[in-house]
Amino acid sequence: MSYDALLWLSFGGPEGPEDVRPFLENVTRGRGVPPERLDEVEKHYQHFGGVSPINRLNLDAIEAVRAELAARGVDLPIYFGNRNWHPMVEDTLAEMTEAGVRSALVFSTSAYGGYSACRQYDDDVLRARAAVGADAPDLLKLRHFFDHPLFVAAFADAVRAAAATLDGEYRLVFTAHSVPESADAAAGPPAEGGHRYSRQIAEASRLVAAELGAGDYDVVWQSRSGPPQIPWLEPDVVDHVDALHAKGVPAIVVCPIGFVSDHLEVVWDLDTEARERAEEHGMGFARAATPNADPRFAQLVVELVREQLDAVPSRKLSEFPEGGCTLNGAPCAPLCCKPAKRPARR
Structure with missing residues (x-):
């Protein structure tokens, strides 16, 4: 299968003091986190002027991956979307659809499995495609890379x-x-x-x-x-x-x-x-x-991309089964990274 683009999918972070509380409410919605815990975490962000470094770090990494793709002769535009703050993944996917992207690879900025580290990114893909509608591109999320x-x-x-x-x-x-x-x-x-x-x-x-x-x-x-x-x-x-x-x-x-x-x-x-x-x-x-800033990280991302584009053999150092590679948000196995049942409220 051919791919038209790479979607860089991350967590997101506030860009100023006024963003902090709405961002934290996005992160914790439906999780039963006490308001006093949000108050505490808000102070952490305000300590740094209400700005998380995560968006800037993602943009720096994206530029490094663009350069690495170009060096390998791979023409693949990169789009950036987040789960919890702007640019929101729904908006990014709408932009991709408007640009004519029909199928794209997805790199999520987590190396691991588990619900928060993996399955929620599948949910992001499902949510974004549902928001865009029938014309949304197919999205293949790249695999876990903790053992690369x-x-x-x-x-x-x-x-x-x-x-x-x-x-x-x-x-x-x-x-x-x-x-x-x-x-x-x-x-x-x-x-x-x-x-x-x-x-x-x-x-x-x-x-x-x-x-x-x-x-x-x-x-x-x-x-x-x-x-x-x-x-x-x-x-x-x-x-x-x-x-x-x-x-x-x-x-x-x-x-x-x-x-x-x-x-x-x-x-x-x-x-x-x-x-x-x-x-x-x-x-x-x-x-x-x-x-993130190590040149090998960009090389790693491009290797994961080329596993799909060019059938390059995957490199891994553990005996753990490969996981996390999902099409259009469907979990890679029935039990993989499923959410835990929440205790009933009393």
Whole structure:
């Protein structure tokens, strides 16, 4: 099948102070997040002038992918759409339809499976096509890439660079966005097509650690939201800093393995909160860069594109089944990344 364009599909972020609350309400709609939690997160954004770096980082990455496509002789226009803030994916898909695009590939800015990391992007595709109507182009979302050798190599080099800023021994800590335990479990077993987020995070961490020759490391979580009575994946990264201090660990290198760019949840949760806690304890702290600005990230995206355009063999370092490649928002397997059932309100 031939493709006319590439849709770059991401999360979105506010562009000014007045955008923050509407953006957060878009993100949390229907999830039962208490207003006081939104108040808290709003302060994080306002700390940076109400502007998330995510849109700028996406635009920078898109330019790098355009250059890489051109270098490979691939003529494929790129369109940018978001789930939660402008440019909204519905508007972008309408623009694509008006431009005559009949079929497009979709790159979503998450390397992993799971409901929030994968299935919600399928929902974005379904919602956007429904909004546009019968003339909407066919959309094929590209696969998960947490175990791609370029993804692993970029993170490994970023850890090396971060560690070089510290003197002496350190503890390697991988971190990713937490999710409710029920949502993680709902992915189902791999034999039935399930792509459990926590397993993929653990595998990506193992692959990077192996590339570094690190036999001992930790995997922790960050950025939880939602009602406090709902169990989420733990431990939290800041709590883990406390635990490492209690054990006498002198320094920490944090690798944000769950993120592809230095957006607000990285610069607040890690560069601000976790760093400040480490400094309170007198511990060394360094944070590895995410791969967004690494040239290998653009190369990775183009490889995923060429898997579909030119039948280039997929490269992966794990034994995990490939997942996430979906046509027009249909899940790649019945149990893959399905949402967890919400508890009944009392």
